[in-house]
Amino acid sequence: MNEFDRFSKIKRNKFRGNQKIGFGDSFVDTKDLAPTFSAIFDSPADVEWAVREATSDGPNHRQLRNALILKQLSVLIKQFNLTESVESTPVSGTSPKEYNFEYPIGIPKDVFVFITENMDETQNWLGEGPFHEVAFDLLLMNCLSAVNKKVEKMFATNEINLDGRK
Numbered sequence: 323m324n325e326f327d328r329f330s331k332i333k334r335n336k337f338r339g340n341q342k343i344g345f346g347d348s349f350v351d352t353k354d355l356a357p358t359f360s361a362i363f364d365s366p367a368d369v370e371w372a373v374r375e376a377t378s379d380g381p382n383h384r385q386l387r388n389a390l391i392l393k394q395l396s397v398l399i400k401q402f403n404l405t406e407s408v409e410s411t412p413v414s415g416t417s418p419k420e421y422n423f424e425y426p427i428g429i430p431k432d433v434f435v436f437i438t439e440n441m442d443e444t445q446n447w448l449g450e451g452p453f454h455e456v457a458f459d460l461l462l463m464n465c466l467s468a469v470n471k472k473v474e475k476m477f478a479t480n481e482i483n484l485d486g487r488k
Contacts, residue, residue, distance in 0.1 A: 349386055349389070350377075350386065350389040350390055350393055351393075352373065352377050352389050352392070352393070354396060355373045355377070355389075355392050355393065355396050356369050356370040356373045356374075358396040358399055358400060359372075359373065359392075359395075359396065359399065359461065359465065361399065361404055361405050362399065362404050362405070362406065362407050362408060362464065362465065362468040363407055363408075363427060363464070364407055365426065367426075368426030368427050369427065369461075371426050371457070372425075372426060372427050372457040372458075372460060372461050373392065373457075373461065375453045375454045375457035375458075376388040376389075376392060376454055376457045376458035376461060377389040377392065378454075379452070379453060379454040380452060380454035380455065384454065384455075385454070388454070388458045391458075391462070392458070392461065392462075395461075395462070395465045395466075395469075398465075398469055399465060399468065399469070402469060402472045402473075404468050404469070404472055406468065406471065406472075407468075408430045408431075408432070408464050408467045408468050408471070409430070409431045409432075410427065410428030410429055410430050410431060410464065411428050411429050411431055411434075411445070412424060412425070412428045413425050413428050413429050413445065413448055413449040413456075413460070414449050415446075415448075415449025415450055415451070415456055416449070416450055423449075423453075425449065425456060425457070425460060427457075427460050427461065427464060428460070429445065429448055429460065429463065430463050430464050430467035432467040432470065432471070433463055433467065
C-alpha cells in the first residue's frame with residue numbers, strides 16, 4: 323500500500339510525520355452523519371468511508387463545506403424518517419491516488435433519467451476526481467434520491483398537497 327492508507331484518519335508525511343486529518347469534522351459535529359445515512363444504504367461501512375472521505379480529506383475549505391451540507395441532509399433524512407435504500411449502479415473512477423478504483427457506494431439509478439445522451443461516457447466522468455469529491459457527490463446524489471422518493475410517495479398518498487400542507 324502507498325504511504326497514505328485511504329481508510330485511516332492519519333496522513334503519513336515522510337517530512338512531518340503522522341498528521342491527523344479531519345478539519346471539517348473538527349468544526350462541525352459529524353459523528354451522527356454515518357449512522358443517519360446508513361438508514362438508506364446497504365452497508366454502514368461503505369457510508370462511513372464516504373462520510374470520512376468527504377469531511378476529512380481534501381482542502382480544508384472543501385471539508386468544511388461538505389460537512390455543513392451533509393449535516394443539513396442528515397436533518398432532512400431524520401425529519402422524513404427515511405429507511406428505504408436507493409437502488410444504485412456501481413461506479414469506478416480514476417483519482418490522483420488510484421486508478422480503476424471501485425467506489426463503495428454507487429450512482430443512484432434515479433439520476434440516469436436526467437442524462438440525455440452518452441450514458442457510458444457520463445458514468446465514467448462521474449467517477450473522475452479525488453476521492454473526497456466523488457464520495458461527497460455520491461452521498462449527495464443518493465440522499466437527494468431518497469428524499470425525492472419519499473416526497474413522491476407522500477404526494478401519491480395525499481399526505482401532503484402540492485402547496486406543501488398536510
